[in-house]
Amino acid sequence: MARINPHYKDLQGSYLFSEIARRRAAFLKEHPNADIISLGIGDVTRPLPEAAAGAMRAAVDDLTKADTFRGYGPEQGYDFLREAIARHDYQARGIDIRPDEVFVSDGSKCDVGNIQEIFSQDAVVAVQDPVYPVYVDTNVMAGRAGAYDRETNRYQGIVYLTCSRENGFKPALPERKVDLIYLCYPNNPTGMTLTRDELKLWVDYAKQNGSVILYDSAYEAYIREEGVPHSIYEIEDAREVAIEFRSFSKTAGFTGVRCAYTVVPRELKAKDADGNDIVLADLWNRRHTTKFNGVSYVTQRGAAALYTPEGKAQIAALVDYYMANAKLILDGLKAVGIEAYGGVNAPYIWLKTPDGIDSWAFFDKLLREAHIVGTPGVGFGQAGQGYFRLTAFGSRENTERAVERITRLGW
Amino acid sequence: MARINPHYKDLQGSYLFSEIARRRAAFLKEHPNADIISLGIGDVTRPLPEAAAGAMRAAVDDLTKADTFRGYGPEQGYDFLREAIARHDYQARGIDIRPDEVFVSDGSKCDVGNIQEIFSQDAVVAVQDPVYPVYVDTNVMAGRAGAYDRETNRYQGIVYLTCSRENGFKPALPERKVDLIYLCYPNNPTGMTLTRDELKLWVDYAKQNGSVILYDSAYEAYIREEGVPHSIYEIEDAREVAIEFRSFSKTAGFTGVRCAYTVVPRELKAKDADGNDIVLADLWNRRHTTKFNGVSYVTQRGAAALYTPEGKAQIAALVDYYMANAKLILDGLKAVGIEAYGGVNAPYIWLKTPDGIDSWAFFDKLLREAHIVGTPGVGFGQAGQGYFRLTAFGSRENTERAVERITRLGW
The missing domain is CATH 3.90.1150.10 (Aspartate Aminotransferase, domain 1)
Structure with missing residues (x-):
């Protein structure tokens, strides 16, 4: 049954x-x-920006001709897009991210929802409060959240990092050890950001505690002020502790077109049951290639065109x-x-x-x-x-x- | 850590x-x-068929104008596509499937990979052998497969349904009770099909044992002979026991465009821990809306155009x-x-x-x-x-x- x-x-x-x-x-x-x-x-x-629309029309034309037709693409994304992302979003800012560390997907909601699958079921999860509900709900579905407490409106197994006017909506480090930390900056819903020094506290915490930071940066393009980090990889050692999620949705009007990406640096590792270090990029690659078949060629051409002048x-x-x-x-x-x-x-x-x-x-x-x-x-x-x-x-x-x-x- | x-x-x-x-x-x-x-x-x-390409070009144009722009669509798919699917792929063949039982996705690989999430971890899984590897691998990732036996090249926790020339590549019913049965017809890789009577044996088995059949029908459009069922729902009572997966990939050259759908009839239920009947369509809907953000509007317009003359x-x-x-x-x-x-x-x-x-x-x-x-x-x-x-x-x-x-x- x-x-x-x-x-x-x-x-x-x-x-x-x-x-x-x-x-x-x-x-x-x-x-x-x-x-x-x-x-x-x-x-x-x-x-939609005309650059993207033009590239998408041309991509549709490609598909209508036998000699330019494309069937299955690489699950991780076409090289033309992974290379553009690595070059323009990272290397141009002096950040060391390589194309093979970029995994293109059809949305950050999928990626932040799926990422928890590669971790053990007993991982202790910390989220900011207030929070984008997908972080919590996907961990509930995986059995990591424990019972829901109707008095506090919180799950007993989740560590909540309170963001209030008293702390400037910048939560304190967790009091207990946590394994996975979802951080979203610029933040949804509060719209607040961290400085480099403030973000460094989290990277240092993660390094000391063997935690992994799941850094949702979907609103990065909206940063206007100097001194606000655009990527967690601007912080020293972040390649060892953080996965970063970005999206074309809010940047380029892609909410209906569907394209995002996740960066998993090769230095980022977690332990297996025997205490060995496992490269998380390999696990995410395995998940991505087993349960996903790549983003529409038309969409990827549109996204790549966003990196033209x-x-x-x-x-x-x-x-x-x-x-x-x-x-x-x-x-x-x-x-x-x-x-x-x-x-x-x-x-x-x-x-x-x-x-x-x-x-x-x-x-x-x-x-x-x-x-x-x-x-x-x-x-x-x-x-x-x-x-x-x-x-x-x-x-x-x-x-x-x-x-x-x-x-x-x-x- | x-x-x-x-x-x-x-x-x-x-x-x-x-x-x-x-x-x-x-x-x-x-x-x-x-x-x-x-x-x-x-x-x-x-x-790509010109009908789909033309609709996709028009959809790109929609996105470039403020009054026809589309942002987030319904995660389950636009009504225009769900209705076309229900009408042309089912109702036109006398099969009772409603639009709200159709869940549009970006690929059958995703759907057949994700479907296992809504079932308990101790579910006993049966697959055909030979088999599309995604059915097995996604259950391995979820911890349902048990140890791998290098002598037999099989997982000890999976029930394999052998398809051989001796049985006409039509496997016998399982000898032990199983909870989830992956069937693929027309079959990948053997290319074989079942008759209605043969498929009815599986529906009857599932009904008697409270099993759920996960029916992968990605090659349905290739059926040429009379008497071969195009949908499992042609079989009496199948609405109570089966989820059906279909794709535009092989039908309409969509492997690079990405569109598929899953049908979960409202009569299909499974037990919760207290023995209550739970409607699986509600669970799949919850999974779909929590971890997925819908298929590209451009793609959905292309898919819908495949139902024009x-x-x-x-x-x-x-x-x-x-x-x-x-x-x-x-x-x-x-x-x-x-x-x-x-x-x-x-x-x-x-x-x-x-x-x-x-x-x-x-x-x-x-x-x-x-x-x-x-x-x-x-x-x-x-x-x-x-x-x-x-x-x-x-x-x-x-x-x-x-x-x-x-x-x-x-x-």
């Missing part, structure tokens, strides 16, 4: 976005003419566009005295709800009084209670109108 | 295709001018082309007295090596004497020893030349 993976029963409902949709629909039923602006979901809205200029313009939105939101919130974070090196603004009302009460207020949908901070974890996330990914016009409505409310 | 998933150490080297490449390279070094024809890897060679005609022409190759190979082998199977409802020909030589000796003979590369049957499992796989996916010209060379050899 087939039985299910028992750990799926430990998953908590994917409550957040369905509850948002429910409340929005209920409000629209009462007020069918309400002109709702969404600054909620972290999805881009601007068109035109592609780079078009990406820079996209990022400028969204970051101008971020500034509008941040300035608007501050003008009415709302405490807000992020939005400087990231497309997310993390605001403290006024008067200490809870995240969902603020959601309802914003929806009812300003017809704006955002994301309640508590949806990202208990430490997000009393916070709220707005995104800069809307159109300029909608962002301006939303800011005007928020400031008009009076606080 | 981070430790690795210990089960990765139980994986056997992905020996087959690297060994083929090694022997081919060694031969080319000795004979640099040899004109080698590959009938080895199961990858298509004909151009032009798309269907172009697919039919592609399949005809490859199946004419299959007939050439099959007839050529038989003309020189080589025993061969498959090639009638599948693009694979499974031949018995003459004089009982082993699979690798035959590989070497064919490479040295005819400059043809194929796939040694033993690479698919111990029961493939003494067999050899040729594929019909080459160009007509290469196939004709290969057949001529083989027949010229004399046996």
Whole structure:
């Protein structure tokens, strides 16, 4: 008799976005003419850069001719893309990453979800709180999270690294030894970053404790300030302790096109049951080649074109566009005295709800009084209670109108 | 201290295709001018159907305009594709499958590799031998396979269903109770199919034993004969016991474009630890939405266009082309007295090596004497020893030349 993976029963409902949709629909039923602006979901809205689109059209043409047709590509990605990534995203910044350490995939969600498979089931996992839910849920499915505690809204087997205004949303090192540490910088949802010195504390911790840092850098392109590391490999010894995840989704409008990559340096090792050092790049390669068949050739051509001069200029313009939105939101919130974070090196603004009302009460207020949908901070974890996330990914016009409505409310 | 998933150490080297490449390279070094024809890897060679290409170009255009731009799509696939699949691949054949039971993905390799995650770790797994290695390797990674026995070349925890000429490559039902049964029809590598009555035996077995059949139907489009089921759901009660996997890869030249789908009927259930019935579609949906972010919009538009009248005609022409190759190979082998199977409802020909030589000796003979590369049957499992796989996916010209060379050899 087939039985299910028992750990799926430990998953908590994917409550957040369905509850948002429910409340929005209920409000629209009462007020069918309400002109709702969404600054909620972290999805881009601007068109695909023409450099990518042109390369994708040409790639489709390649596939229609027998002599340029491509069937299965290498599971790890075509050399033309792995080389462009290594050269432009790393070597050009003086970072030593080679093409064979780059694994191209169809999305960072897949990669950050799948990476835990190569580690032992008893690995102790640390996550930031608030946190992108995929880190937690995929470890729940694998049986690493333990029981869910409804009082604290936390899994008993997960180590939570609280990010609060008191610590500047920069969590302290874990008090107990942990094996895997998920860090996301620039952070989703808080929009905050670490300095090199701050990030070095984590690399040093990992080195001392034999931990592996799973560094989600999906928003790297949004870094505007000097002194903020673009890659964890800017930190000495990070090649021995960190896996880095990056994506074309938010950089180049690829959320619907699907391309990302994961970097696993050859120096990064973990122990087998006999205490031998095992090169994790070999394990990830085995996983990748066994359970994945490569990214669409059309998509990979599109991604590679982002590294041309035109592609780079078009990406820079996209990022400028969204970051101008971020500034509008941040300035608007501050003008009415709302405490807000992020939005400087990231497309997310993390605001403290006024008067200490809870995240969902603020959601309802914003929806009812300003017809704006955002994301309640508590949806990202208990430490997000009393916070709220707005995104800069809307159109300029909608962002301006939303800011005007928020400031008009009076606080 | 981070430790690795210990089960990765139980994986056997992905020996087959690297060994083929090694022997081919060694031969080319000795004979640099040899004109080698590959009938080895199961990858298509004909151009993408124009219906799909046109839809993909239009989809790229959609992405370049703000008002038709698409970001994240539904993880399960766009309704336009799920509905086309349900209508054309199932309902048009009188099979009751609804769009919400169809989960679109970027490849059957991913789906057949990931499906095991929703089952308990102690599930007893049965596979055919010879077999597509992904079914086995993904269960090894999950810790279900037990120790590898070098004498028998089999995992002790896996139940192997031997397919031999003695049983017409149609395995007997398992002697012990199994929970998960991987069946592939039309079969890779043997090219054989089951009749409805033969498939019904498996559905009945699964129903009696509470097993789940994982039915890989990637080559369904190659079925030419009446009486061969195109879907397991043509069999009564199969909705209660089977998950079906299909792909656009071999049907429409999508190996480089990446699109497939998995059908999980709502009646299909498995037990939780308390003995409750759990709907597997809900578990697969949870897995899909947590670890996957949908297939490229461009790809999905291309796949949907295959269901237009032009798309269907172009697919039919592609399949005809490859199946004419299959007939050439099959007839050529038989003309020189080589025993061969498959090639009638599948693009694979499974031949018995003459004089009982082993699979690798035959590989070497064919490479040295005819400059043809194929796939040694033993690479698919111990029961493939003494067999050899040729594929019909080459160009007509290469196939004709290969057949001529083989027949010229004399046996």
